[in-house]
Amino acid sequence: MALFLSQLFIGIGNGVVYASVALALVLIFRTTGILNFAQGEMALFSTYITWKFTDHGMPVVLAIILSMAISFIGGMIIERVLIRPVESASPLTIVIVTLGMFLAINSLAQLIFGTGEKQLPSPFPSHRYHVLGTTLTAQTIGLVAVLAVECLVLYILFQRTKMGLAFRAVANNVESSRLVGINSGLMLMLGWGMAAALGALAGAMVVPTQPALVPSSMQSVLVLSFAAAALGGFDSPLGAVVGGLVVGVADAMTHQYIDGLDQIELVVPFALILLVLLFRPNGLFGKTVVERV
Amino acid sequence: MALLEIEGLTGGYGPVQVLHELDLEVGDGEVVVVLGANGAGKTTTLRAISGMISAKGRITLGGTSIVGKSPERVARLGVAHVPQGRGTFTDLTVEENLRLGGYARKGGVAEDVQRWFTTFPRLEERRTQQAGNLSGGEQQMLAIARGLMSRPRLLLLDEPSLGLAPLITQDLFQRLSAINEEMGTAMLIVEQNANLALAIAKRAYVLETGSIISSGPASEVQQDDAVRKAYLGY
Amino acid sequence: MALLSVEDVGVRFGGVVALDGLSFTVDEGTICALIGPNGAGKTTLFNVLSRLYQATTGAVTFDGQNLLAVPSHRIAELGMARTFQNLALFPALTVLENVMTGAHSSGKVGFTRAALRIGVGSEERRMRAQSHEILQRLSLDHLADRPCGGLPYGTLKRIEIARALALSPRFLMLDEPAAGLTHSEVDELGAAIKSIRDDFSLTVLLVEHHMAMVMQISDHVVVMDFGRKIADGPPEVIRNDPAVIKAYLGASA
Incomplete structure (x- = not known):
């Protein structure tokens, strides 16, 4: 029981991060229909920025906030400069562009920050609590709280503000949104900006749980987050959160309880992606297109 | 000076030129109908006005040139375009669709939402439903109400009766006529249901292969033999 | 009956x-x-x-x-063949190709023969001729080689009828x-x-x-x-x- 609980807590802690990155993926997919393969590397770059600030002695929370702001602007620039020109190109072209960004951003990070291991401090205290015979870390509680706040902020933004309404309008029908006077280009830039900022936050959450910040820090996170988004449905924010938690817990549990799997990385997310694509291509919460006739 | 003035308008899709030196105008508060065969360039004309396609020539709205302006700029200048096939935001609720109609306008929209709910009670009954679940007639009402939410100077309507049953179409044109009288909104209507459209219009144009071939007061156009044969069916 | x-x-x-x-x-x-x-x-x-x-x-x-x-x-x-209220055509294909997608369903060459390209040439010629004839019946033959995307709504409706007819x-x-x-x-x-x-x-x-x-x-x-x-x-x-x-x-x- 104690072992099960401790794996559950680890799973939830990881799952929260996958959920954050999956939320960013969903945000971009909903507004532009693009699967952003560079999401993980964008988050990596942001995390290096966060690290740079802390390295200069800035408190970690302030560093994260600053890095999120910079990433927001960076995301907007990426949309305007790299994505806009291929906006109406074939899906394959766009996939290639985001894969190119994946490689380019990773290389750029190595070039600027070097390949050495960096230590990023955790924004959470190191308290441990004993619950039902196992330990629950402040880290896990903090991660869940951050995700909860993130979801709440996004919910209010999208459902309760005029900008959120415009955003959803663009996601639903670009042409009609322009006809009612919405600057759809600006909305798409904001979408990428927000996704980049979410990535910065997720990076700062996950890296302190890893041995060190290295150029490959976000790669397995991206795969697990893709699994989370595929599981929940690429167009569903709720699906991203649930998917992230399921993937995190499933990953932790299978490695604990199924012998041999602990040697193979990423088997769970790939198996999940495969199963979802086979049996429920729209994901658990994804929208099956039903048209009134 | 007319509200909308178009002179020598040329445009199309990529290499295909659809409009050839088209001239047209709509006065303040005037209802104008454009008739024409399939492919004559009616939809293209509306799309050129609202900035959805690039066009050459002169288009002015209240004296301001709108050629080459983006659709969102044109919308903010007071043109509401209700596209063919309605273009409602199918994933959003009826009320959200209406609020979006007033997006570009300064000031609150709640009052206008209520006003159009009063005019179209069916929409109020369905205010929290997704627009995609409405029937064809309801979607058309929603698209028109959304257009009017911006308090436009000019309403562009592209085949509002498409796919609507006769009774609903008659009702729709009566409402359009009432809205025009009450609010003085100018309307440029492309419509195959020419009898009903001409009945509420002041003037009409006949479009053929991208140019205007005849125009005049709606009642005169209605009497024209060629027009009757081609567009009125008697 | x-x-x-x-x-x-x-x-x-x-x-x-x-x-x-x-x-x-x-x-x-x-x-x-x-x-x-x-x-x-x-x-x-x-x-x-x-x-x-x-x-x-x-x-x-x-x-x-x-x-x-x-x-x-x-x-x-x-x-049985039908057309749809909200058009179901392939915008990137030409009018003729769209109509031929209908003819394919009624093609007599099975998968194996098609894969080995036995009798495909004559079959395709037959379908092409049949599709052209249908387009002519609906006064659409002058558009045969134009892509469907961008054609007016009323024309697209007629192309759908042509495609349905190609199913014989x-x-x-x-x-x-x-x-x-x-x-x-x-x-x-x-x-x-x-x-x-x-x-x-x-x-x-x-x-x-x-x-x-x-x-x-x-x-x-x-x-x-x-x-x-x-x-x-x-x-x-x-x-x-x-x-x-x-x-x-x-x-x-």
């Missing part, structure tokens, strides 16, 4: 009753029009007949067979073929549907709001409202039926 017979068909979506005990028959070689207000259930019935929707109750017989036991991919083999059907279902056409174009289309019916010995079921066309070409009209049949008979009777005028036609009829 009735080619299609619909008996007491009901369809429910959750709590919504889309069709409610609908019965009518379509005789072989006739043109039957289905009219009624938006949301009356006309397209729902089309979707039941092409097996996209499951009927909750009732029976449908086509040419003596229980249609409701036939899977949707076998509908074309029975000789016995029974053709048309969903609002006259939408977006001018009166004279509607007249032409009506005449084309009639002559196609005669030459290909077709039976036609038509959903249409354009009353002039319905009255002109149909042998038999079924009127629906709220998922039920409210009238059924020859066009001249339907046009004067007070219930139909009240629910559907209004003053202009």
